[in-house]
Amino acid sequence: MMVKSNTIKIYLIWLLFAGVSVNAQEKSNELFGGPTISTNGYGAHFQSFFHESDSKINHSILIHCQSIKHAQEKRIKNSRYLNPNPYVLGKINAGAGLGIGLASYYQLGTNHGNSPKLYIGTSVGPLIGIMKPYYVLFDKLGDQNPTLIQDENIINKQDSIIGGVSWTKGLRELTFTPGIHFDINLLVRWKNYNRTHHWQNGIRINYFPEGLDILIKAENHLFFSVYSQYSFGGKH
Numbered sequence: 001m002m003v004k005s006n007t008i009k010i011y012l013i014w015l016l017f018a019g020v021s022v023n024a025q026e027k028s029n030e031l032f033g034g035p036t037i038s039t040n041g042y043g044a045h046f047q048s049f050f051h052e053s054d055s056k057i058n059h060s061i062l063i064h065c066q067s068i069k070h071a072q073e074k075r076i077k078n079s080r081y082l083n084p085n086p087y088v089l090g091k092i093n094a095g096a097g098l099g100i101g102l103a104s105y106y107q108l109g110t111n112h113g114n115s116p117k118l119y120i121g122t123s124v125g126p127l128i129g130i131m132k133p134y135y136v137l138f139d140k141l142g143d144q145n146p147t148l149i150q151d152e153n154i155i156n157k158q159d160s161i162i163g164g165v166s167w168t169k170g171l172r173e174l175t176f177t178p179g180i181h182f183d184i185n186l187l188v189r190w191k192n193y194n195r196t197h198h199w200q201n202g203i204r205i206n207y208f209p210e211g212l213d214i215l216i217k218a219e220n221h222l223f224f225s226v227y228s229q230y231s232f233g234g235k236h
């Protein structure tokens with residue numbers, strides 16, 4: 001595994017946030033977790049909410065992990081071959097992000113018993129970008145077909161790209177890069193029996209100063225997405 005320069009800084013910041021999270025558990029009285037879907041990937045998230053004296057304001061520590069796709073990704077097939085696997089032309093890495101952050105929520109409107117409550121929220125924190133090499137099967141006449149990472153030379157020979165390979169290829173070659181995430185969202189919160197449920201929808205921005213290198217000749221620093229996530233939990 002390789003680590004980009006300055007990535008150690010983001011690890012230190014990430015660990016600092018993690019330390020704050022551990023200490024905050026003493027003040028936490030609610031834990032939540034669930035799936036996340038977005039316009040550029042899928043993942044999961046976990047949140048620990050603090051006890052608040054003002055019921056209209058909530059704060060939490062959150063951890064989320066999600067795949068990250070480039071907006072220009074397009075899966076294609078090479079019609080020159082029989083039953084080829086689809087692949088993304090120009091893709092050099094599959095991307096993902098592991099983030100930790102602080103979230104704040106402010107309730108809109110007033111309380112009406114056990115009816116659902118609406119909050120506007122924001123979150124921000126450090127992000128570790130994860131890159132796994134993206135391999136394709138290449139038709140090399142006279143030799144065994146090799147698996148290669150695309151470069152300009154391979155792209156210029158697009159007709160000889162047979163297709164994609166197993167997603168597990170490259171798992172031992174991960175690289176990392178530092179980043180930061182920010183989002184603004186609307187949260188609906190309601191109770192059902194002994195469980196509290198959250199449905200959150202928002203816009204997330206992931207920024208990687210050194211780039212999350214997914215596509216050749218593309219902007220790989222700033223990633224926007226619209227996401228939706230559901231979670232449930234309760235007091236502990």
